[in-house]
Amino acid sequence: MFRFDKRRLRFAAAISAATLAVGMVGTADAQDKVTITFANWASAEGTTRSSIEKVIANFEAANPGIDVVSESISFSEIARQLVLRARSGNPPDVAQLAGNDTVLVGSTGSLEPLDGYISKELAANLKPGADAGLRNKDGALFAFPWNQSPAGFWYNKDIMQKAGLDPNKPPRTIEELNAALAAVKSSQPGVIPLGMDTTNRAFALSSNWPWMQAFGALPVGEGATGAESAEMKAYLTWMRASAQAGYIDPGRKIGEFRPLAAQGNVAFHWDQVLLKGVMQGANGMSNDDFYKTWGVTTLPTAGGKATTFEGGHQLVMFANSKHKEAAWKFIEYLATSPDAIANYTTSVNSSLPSIKTTGNAELDASLDTPVFKAFSEEIIPTLAPQPYGPEFAAAATAIMAGVQEAVTGSQPIDASAASIQQQLPK
Amino acid sequence: MAAQAPAATQARARPRAGREPWLDWMVLPTLVVMAVVVGYPIVYTILLSVEDYNLLDFSPANFIGADNYTKLFSDPIFWQSLRNTAVYTFGSVGISALLGLALALLMENLGGARFRAIRALLLTPWAVPFVVVAFLFRYMYLQNGGVINALLLSSGLASAPVPWLNSASLALPAVMVANIWAMAPFFFLLLSAALSAIPNEVIESARVDRAGTWGMIWHIKLPFLRNPLLISSLLMVISNFNDFAKIWAMTQGGPGYSTSTLVVYVYRLAFENFEFGYASAIGVIWLMMLMVFAWFYMRALRMERR
Numbered sequence: 001m002f003r004f005d006k007r008r009l010r011f012a013a014a015i016s017a018a019t020l021a022v023g024m025v026g027t028a029d030a031q032d033k034v035t036i037t038f039a040n041w042a043s044a045e046g047t048t049r050s051s052i053e054k055v056i057a058n059f060e061a062a063n064p065g066i067d068v069v070s071e072s073i074s075f076s077e078i079a080r081q082l083v084l085r086a087r088s089g090n091p092p093d094v095a096q097l098a099g100n101d102t103v104l105v106g107s108t109g110s111l112e113p114l115d116g117y118i119s120k121e122l123a124a125n126l127k128p129g130a131d132a133g134l135r136n137k138d139g140a141l142f143a144f145p146w147n148q149s150p151a152g153f154w155y156n157k158d159i160m161q162k163a164g165l166d167p168n169k170p171p172r173t174i175e176e177l178n179a180a181l182a183a184v185k186s187s188q189p190g191v192i193p194l195g196m197d198t199t200n201r202a203f204a205l206s207s208n209w210p211w212m213q214a215f216g217a218l219p220v221g222e223g224a225t226g227a228e229s230a231e232m233k234a235y236l237t238w239m240r241a242s243a244q245a246g247y248i249d250p251g252r253k254i255g256e257f258r259p260l261a262a263q264g265n266v267a268f269h270w271d272q273v274l275l276k277g278v279m280q281g282a283n284g285m286s287n288d289d290f291y292k293t294w295g296v297t298t299l300p301t302a303g304g305k306a307t308t309f310e311g312g313h314q315l316v317m318f319a320n321s322k323h324k325e326a327a328w329k330f331i332e333y334l335a336t337s338p339d340a341i342a343n344y345t346t347s348v349n350s351s352l353p354s355i356k357t358t359g360n361a362e363l364d365a366s367l368d369t370p371v372f373k374a375f376s377e378e379i380i381p382t383l384a385p386q387p388y389g390p391e392f393a394a395a396a397t398a399i400m401a402g403v404q405e406a407v408t409g410s411q412p413i414d415a416s417a418a419s420i421q422q423q424l425p426k
Numbered sequence: 427m428a429a430q431a432p433a434a435t436q437a438r439a440r441p442r443a444g445r446e447p448w449l450d451w452m453v454l455p456t457l458v459v460m461a462v463v464v465g466y467p468i469v470y471t472i473l474l475s476v477e478d479y480n481l482l483d484f485s486p487a488n489f490i491g492a493d494n495y496t497k498l499f500s501d502p503i504f505w506q507s508l509r510n511t512a513v514y515t516f517g518s519v520g521i522s523a524l525l526g527l528a529l530a531l532l533m534e535n536l537g538g539a540r541f542r543a544i545r546a547l548l549l550t551p552w553a554v555p556f557v558v559v560a561f562l563f564r565y566m567y568l569q570n571g572g573v574i575n576a577l578l579l580s581s582g583l584a585s586a587p588v589p590w591l592n593s594a595s596l597a598l599p600a601v602m603v604a605n606i607w608a609m610a611p612f613f614f615l616l617l618s619a620a621l622s623a624i625p626n627e628v629i630e631s632a633r634v635d636r637a638g639t640w641g642m643i644w645h646i647k648l649p650f651l652r653n654p655l656l657i658s659s660l661l662m663v664i665s666n667f668n669d670f671a672k673i674w675a676m677t678q679g680g681p682g683y684s685t686s687t688l689v690v691y692v693y694r695l696a697f698e699n700f701e702f703g704y705a706s707a708i709g710v711i712w713l714m715m716l717m718v719f720a721w722f723y724m725r726a727l728r729m730e731r732r
Contacts, residue, residue, distance in 0.1 A: 080697050083481055108482050192570055200680050202698070243592075249570050250592040251681065260571075390482050394699045405682035409594040419682075423503070 034326045035067040039082060040096035042344070044072035047281050051348040055340045059333045066326045076201070079104055086110035091318040093327040097143065100202040100396070102314045103133065103388035106142040112317040113140035117328040122336065122355075130354040133385045134314060143314035145354035146335045147345045149272045150308045151207065152296040152379045159267040163187040170268075170295060174214065174238065174302035177268070181247040184267040193247040195257035195269035198239075198400070198407060205396035206309045207254060207270065208403065209386050211235060216304035220395045220424060221387025227402065227420035231304070236406040236413050238302070243407040250407045258282070270299070272311040273375050277350025291370050298382055307384035312351060338363050352376065391425045398423030468713065474706035481700035494707035504708060506683050507691040510598060514673075514687055515666040518605040523659050525606065526613020527651070531643060533614075534621050545618075552611035560675035563604035567591050567676075591677055594684040601676050601685055605669070613658060620654040621647065653729065660723040667716060688712050 042052035049072075056068045071092055073081055079101035085091045086108055097105055105111065118141070130145040157167035163183040171177040181193040196211070197204045215238070217231035218224050225231065242248045249257075258275060260266050262282035269275065273296075280290060298306040315331045317324065334340045338360040341353045346363075352372060358364055367376075386392065402420030406413055475494055479487035498504050533545055551559070566573045567590035578584035590600040624647060632646045670689045673679065679686035679694070686694075688708065696705035 083700065087481055087484070104482065109484055200678055246586075250589070251569075251677070390480070390700070394701075397694055397698060401680065401682045404680045405594065408589060408592045408597075408681040409684075 033065055033067055034323045035069060036094060036321070036323050036326050036330060037069045037071055037092035038094045038096075038330065039071045039073050039078065039092040041073055041075040041078055042096060042349070043070045044074050047278065048344070048348045051344045055334065055344050058339050058343075059330060059337075062333070063326075063329060066323075066329065068330060083108060086318065086320075089320065091320055093318060093321040093323060094330055095316050095318070096146065096313055097316055098311065098313045099206050099309075100386075100388045100392050102143045102316065104390060104393060105316065106134075106136060107390055110319055111142040112319045112321065112324060112327075113142060114144055114317065114328070114331075115141050117324075117332075118144075122332070125336075125355045125357060127354055127356055129380075129383065132383070133310070133388060143316045144331050144335055146313045146315045147349060147351040148310065148354055148375075148380065149274050149312040149349075149351035150310055150375060150379055150383055151210070151270055151272050152308065152375060153299050154261070154269040154271055154275060154294055154296045156261070156264065156267050156269075156293060157295060158264065158293055159184060159188060159191055163267070167295075170297050171300045173300050177300040180268070181242070182245070185246060188267075190265065192249050192257070192260060192266045193268065194242065195252075195254070195261060195266045195271070196248055197252070197254040197270075198248070198250045198403060199253050200397060200400040200404060202393050202396040203254075204400050205392070206311070206386060208400070209309055210299050210307045210384070211270070212304075213307045213384065214299055214301040214304045219399055219420070220391065224387075227399065227424060228414075228417045232420075233413050233417050234302070236403065236416055239403060239407050240413065248407075250404065264293075273352065273371065274311075274350040276371050277348055281348070287369070294371075296371055296374050296379070298379055306382050308379055308382050309386060310383055312354070313349075342366075346372075352380075394425045398425075471706045471709050471713070474702055475710045476707075477703045479701075479703035479706075481702055487703065490703070494704050495711075497704065498707055498711065503683055503686065503691060504688075507686045507688050510683075510685060511667060511687040511689075513598060514602060514605070514669070514685075515663055518602050518609060518666055519659055519662045521602075522606045522609040522662070523613050523655060525610040526615075527617055527655070529610070529614045530617035530621055531647070533618065548614055549611045551608050552615065554608065556608065556669075556671040557675055559604055559608045560672040563600075563607075564591065564676045567600055592681055594681050597677055597681060597685045601673055604676065605666070605672055608672075609662060609666075612662065613655075616654055616658045617651055620651050624650045653726065656726045657723065660719060660726055664716060664719050664723065667712075667719070 038056070040052065042048040053070070056070055060066060060068060075098075078095070078097065082091060082095055082097070082105050086105070091110060095105075126145070127148070130148065131141055134143045134145065135141050153170065155167075155170045160167040160170075160180070163180070164187065165180055165183055171180045177194075184191055184193040197207045212219065212232065212235050215231045215235040217229060217235050219227045219229075219232055239248070243250050254271055257266055257269055258271070258278045259282055261269050261271075261275070262279040262285075276290060276294070279285065279294075280287075285293070299308065300306075315334060317327045317331060321327050334344075335353070336355050336358070338358050341358050342360075342363055345351055345353050346367065352367070352375060399420055401423070402416050405411065405419060406416040409416070474487075476489060476491055477487040478490045478493070529548060533541065533548070536544075554562075567575075569575060569587045569589050569592055572587075572590070574590065575584070575587040578588060579586075589596065591597050628646060628650075629642075632642055637646065668689055669687070670693065673685055673687055673690055674693070677685040679690040683691075689712075692705050692708050692712070695701045695708070
């Protein structure tokens with residue numbers, strides 16, 4: 001039978017006291033530690049997950065008082081979830097957003113203005129125009145530019161050469177593009193001549209907006225000429241002709257073209273700077289081979305001007321956050337630290353940092369590549385802000401449904417344009 | 427004395443039956459759960475449907491009466507979505523039921539291990555998750571690189587790839603084919619069970635009366651299958667009326683609005699445009715239609731019990 005003798009009792013009491021003391025120290029430590037939540041899709045996607053987790057771990061190591069809990073949410077779901085969470089009073093501290101979603105979430109008024117957190121040095125180091133479209137009507141910055149990822153007109157030099165085209169002379173006008181697409185289609189029937197997103201979602205409208213502008217169309221926003229303008233009809237007519245000739249593959253998301261492009265089955269592709277990283281991740285191509293095979297330039301035009309859209313990501317802090325200083329520290333680290341820029345922004349995310357210099361000469365030198373240079377010098381200057389906001393989301397459904405009707409249906413283009421106009425928010 | 431005892435028991439039982447409460451307290455926990463899980467969302471949806479409520483606007487919602495409902499009548503997308511819902515639901519259920527019936531009749535008298543394996547194989551699509559079915563067919567339908575177009579082109583049946591999901595006129599039938607493929611085994615399973623429940627005496631006497639194959643099916647088997655067929659069809663109508671996963675994964679309601687059903691339209695209004703008020707008004711109309719189907723279903727169940 002078990003007996004409680006004095007020695008055993010003393011030993012048990014000592015163990016209990018020690019455990020209690022260690023527990024109390026642990027609790028005190030935990031109390032000193034701040035935990036912030038970070039809603040993002042970088043940790044939800046296979047290509048970026050390990051890198052963002054590494055960056056977060058490095059941040060935690062550099063800031064022992066801060067714990068980051070990463071919440072993985074898919075790109076297409078994040079705005080919806082953040083709006084619902086902000087509405088119900090439990091948003092995360094920090095979130096990753098992009099495009100119209102940033103302005104959509106910003107329009108709820110639930111984001112913390114960031115101007116007060118930005119030092120003079122950081123403000124001076126931001127690239128010109130990096131904060132375009134990220135200020136509300138009072139001029140307050142509601143989102144910090146994490147990285148820049150505008151879209152460019154990618155061309156596969158090998159496919160162009162096989163089609164009898166000059167691989168160093170990408171098409172500059174829609175007329176030249178049509179001729180190039182015809183040449184690719186007739187010489188290589190298995191190749192998709194032009195990859196572009198024609199799904200019905202806000203991102204697809206962002207992606208198609210520069211094509212509309214290439215024809216001089218401006219369906220919504222300030223100075224809009226509506227969906228029934230001659231320019232918009234010219235764009236819709238060209239889209240239909242391209243689909244009927246088999247130049248574009250309607251209904252695919254932009255991401256669905258990427259593996260095909262990596263296999264060398266897409267001749268021209270309207271996609272962001274991150275395409276390089278995604279393709280190399282898929283086919284293991286070396287940098288030298290990539291630059292030999294792929295080039296990138298501005299969008300061909302037809303009467304309008306060459307523009308592009310900012311597909312880069314932004315970081316936002318919610319006004320409800322109880323740890324704003326820690327949240328800002330984390331935002332600043334992700335956007336400006338050489339660690340985050342080297343391990344995430346320019347590597348797996350294959351995008352450009354939003355700051356002029358990283359403070360690391362080696363890292364700055366690594367940005368001097370043909371692709372990054374083409375984007376920095378040629379494409380980024382054509383960035384044109386889009387009329388983002390709640391109305392853009394509503395317009396996206398109407399416009400892209402009309403584009404799909406025009407591309408896949410047989411009704412007159414005038415009827416498709418009228419249908420879009422009827423559905424646009426009044 | 428002995429004859430008096432049951433009479434006395436009856437006399438005692440009658441007043442007790444008369445006192446039987448219309449609501450049994452034992453049902454109360456279930457009712458509370460139902461009120462929270464079903465009642466509250468329905469009442470809240472009805473309240474939202476008479477408000478101008480946008481989730482992005484944090485200011486209090488305005489009461490606008492029946493404005494959302496009047497807007498609905500002049501909304502062409504609502505009517506197109508309703509039409510698509512009807513075609514998708516009744517078309518898929520009708521064809522699946524016929525296919526299931528044909529398969530059940532064909533497989534009825536086939537025994538042995540080989541046919542048991544075929545029977546199991548026929549049931550497989552029912553076990554495949556809806557989203558998997560949707561992606562499976564989406565990739566098979568691809569205009570460039572899809573297996574269906576590859577087969578059509580290589581066999582010479584088509585000279586150019588068919589835009590299955592990219593044509594406004596083909597997309598809805600194409601989505602329905604995927605749905606029918608997944609749903610027909612349900613009818614096959616249910617009708618096979620109903621066929622095996624037909625009493626042998628009935629079949630035997632029909633044989634004695636020299637009933638032919640068609641006569642046997644038409645006059646003997648189909649009358650026995652009528653109620654199971656009706657109940658399963660109504661159940662599937664209700665389920666297909668709410669089918670979101672397959673359509674969203676295959677076409678997202680496109681191209682244009684050619685495959686947009688009520689559930690897809692409500693999703694877009696509520697979770698892309700955040701117009702909860704208008705989306706709720708459509709939800710209320712949708713609920714009323716489903717309640718009509720549910721009423722028919724309950725009636726059919728009662729008929730079956732009789």
